[in-house]
Amino acid sequence: MLVEEIMVTKVVTVKPETKLKTALEITRKNNIRHLPVVNKNKKLVGIVSDRDLRSASPSPVYPGNESVLEEVTMKDIMQESLITVHPMDFIEEAARLLYEHKIGCLPVVRDNELVGIVTETDILRTLVELLGFFKEGSHIEVEVPHKPGSLAKVAGIVGDHGVNIDSILLSKGSDSRSRVIILRLQSLDIRKIQEDFEKNGFKVKWPLKPGECCE
Secondary structure, three states, X not given: OEHHHOOEOOOOOEOOOOEHXXXXXXXXXXXXXXXXXXXXXXXXXXXXXXXXXXXXXXXXXXXXXXXXXXXXXXXXXXXXXXXXXXXXOEHHHHHHHHHHHOOOEEXXXXXXXXXEEEEHHHHHHHHHHHOOXXXXXXXXXXXXXXXXXXXXXXXXXXXXXXXXEEEEEEEEOOOOOEEEEEEEEOOOOOHHHHHHHHHOOXXXXXXOOOOOOOO
8 A cells, every 4th residue: 555545635734934823723723743844835844743832832831931932933943854755655664664763744745845744643544444443353363384375275264164354464473484374354253264274284373262371
């Protein structure tokens, strides 16, 4: 999946000369946490987070000089070292950048022009949707040999029971010779599938049988 498929295209922006007071009002009105800063040519020149805005504002406990709300501009507090993505980047790359740089959003830029924004919430929502957690179904984990054909065999067993697969993930197994296949299935009763996995020599790690204990 590409960034352009999940990004927000109606981006609320500010200019370098926008006052702190105005920026605060914009974030509250639109319930947003990040404001890209663009110049008159619509080129992205910075970004301001709600944390930046709060840090520059008078404390609600010790208000101090309220004049800073009209004196401080986005140019004074914006972050100019920008980490961006392209609309045709994969969402995995966007997720990696958010994680590695510990940031909450990524401006989406094409030909030096801001065309969208993608946030950590957008990424999380997309991953939850891809994993099928918004649909009714069951979760099953099965450990298989790490060799060609194992995934196809697991999928075939599920298909033999007339059940659709909503999502598939792979995780490391108990050793280098195995992998755990994590399935989200469109069925609430997966006991027969679980039995067939075991008949084929696969270890079902979840759900546990009555009396079994987590490792």
